[in-house]
Amino acid sequence: MFSLNHAWKWPVCPLLAALVGFLLSVEAVAEVRGPIPVVVTIPVLKDLAEQVGGPHVRVTSLLNGYENEHTYSPKPTDLVAVRKARLLLEIGMGLEVWVSSLVKNAGGPSLRVITTSRGVELIHDQADVHDGAHHEGEAAGNPHVWLDPENVVIMLRHITDALIEVDPGHTAEFRSHQAAYLQRLEQVRKELSQRMRQLPDRRFIAHHSAWPYLAKRFSLDIAGTIHLQAGIEPSAHHLQSLIEKMRKEKIKVVVSEIQLSQRLPDLLAKETNAHVVVLTTMPGGVAGTDTYLDMLRYNVLQLAGALEAAS
The missing domain is CATH 3.40.50.1980 (Nitrogenase molybdenum iron protein domain)
Structure with a gap:
């Protein structure tokens, strides 16, 4: 006997595929028009990205302020966040040894990974290799570069340039936010230098x-x-x-x-x-x-x- 179940199977699959494709295209358009989805490895990068991006970014930090970046293990929610992101901001230099596999498993073709320590003058010490092995293409050096406010100037430039590349329509606003933050940073640096x-x-x-x-x-x-x-x-x-x-x-x-x-x-x-x-x-x-x-x-x-x- 002819089965109604089999009769309906062949048109449902194409219809479902078409519907999914339509929903994904709508979501993609919404993302372009809405805030840029940004994933960062540690909280300091979240703050810097939000300082520059303002309302035009939606930033997710994989670590919170209490977690140890050396021993962190990505969660399933991190995979989802990376899959949706347009930018991923990292410190680099082997600090986040877990990032490469996370990007490989979850990163989409449009994801850009920004290494914010690039161009920073590194300090080399006896704890250069934080996970016990050098990584190909990475300069050996202590990766805690953000604890010097002068290095944050370089990091902020990388973040600003990346946001402009993804959303050039807000270039003037991003540059204005960058300049205002650098002024506040310099004021705090001078205040603390005087104290020390x-x-x-x-x-x-x-x-x-x-x-x-x-x-x-x-x-x-x-x-x-x-x-x-x-x-x-x-x-x-x-x-x-x-x-x-x-x-x-x-x-x-x-x-x-x-x-x-x-x-x-x-x-x-x-x-x-x-x-x-x-x-x-x-x-x-x-x-x-x-x-x-x-x-x-x-x-x-x-x-x-x-x-x-x-x-």
């Missing part, structure tokens, strides 16, 4: 190698580092050598981060009668640090206060 000039003792022990750029900008002295390589526990010998150095040289401040366990900084502080100051490498990591400028102020002022108190 008053410090009698500029030495501290770092939890991990996140702070060379900040230290260089504000003439601070990193006397030692607990974690020489991200994800690898320091040896007992290394910890003991740091304790002996702190006692001998009277180093009284240990800089840690809210994104990391406080166990080892607290151990060193207990053994040497030092003070642990907990900073944040990400906007939003500590209350009152929702923007990059808030985070920069918080870190520098908290560190200055700790160094003064220890003198």
Whole structure:
């Protein structure tokens, strides 16, 4: 007997395919006319993209302010966000080792990946290789470039240029936002530089190698580092050598981060009668640090206060 189910199968598939194609085309047109969908790897890039893009961008950060960029593992929602994005902003230099596979698995043909650290003068230290291996095409260097406000000038330029390329109709607005933000950034940098000039003792022990750029900008002295390589526990010998150095040289401040366990900084502080100051490498990591400028102020002022108190 002739089956009605079979009779209706052949026209439904073409109709369904046509309907899906129509809906996708409508969605694509809507995206072009609406805010640019942007995905960023870490919160500092979200803030910078929103500062320049204003109402013309819709930015999703894969990490929040409490997460560790070295140990992060992408979630299913990240795949969806990347699939819809026109731009993906990263720091680069092996900081986000998980990005390449995410882009390969979810990135569409129109997705542009922008490495915002390109052109920054890198600092090379003993923790250059954060995941234990160099990556082809990447310059070896400490990737925490955003902690120097001068590097943010370069990063902001890359972001602005990328937004203009995707949405040239708002070029003047993007350039105006960029210029206004650079003025605010310079004002904060001068304010903080003036504050740091008053410090009698500029030495501290770092939890991990996140702070060379900040230290260089504000003439601070990193006397030692607990974690020489991200994800690898320091040896007992290394910890003991740091304790002996702190006692001998009277180093009284240990800089840690809210994104990391406080166990080892607290151990060193207990053994040497030092003070642990907990900073944040990400906007939003500590209350009152929702923007990059808030985070920069918080870190520098908290560190200055700790160094003064220890003198």
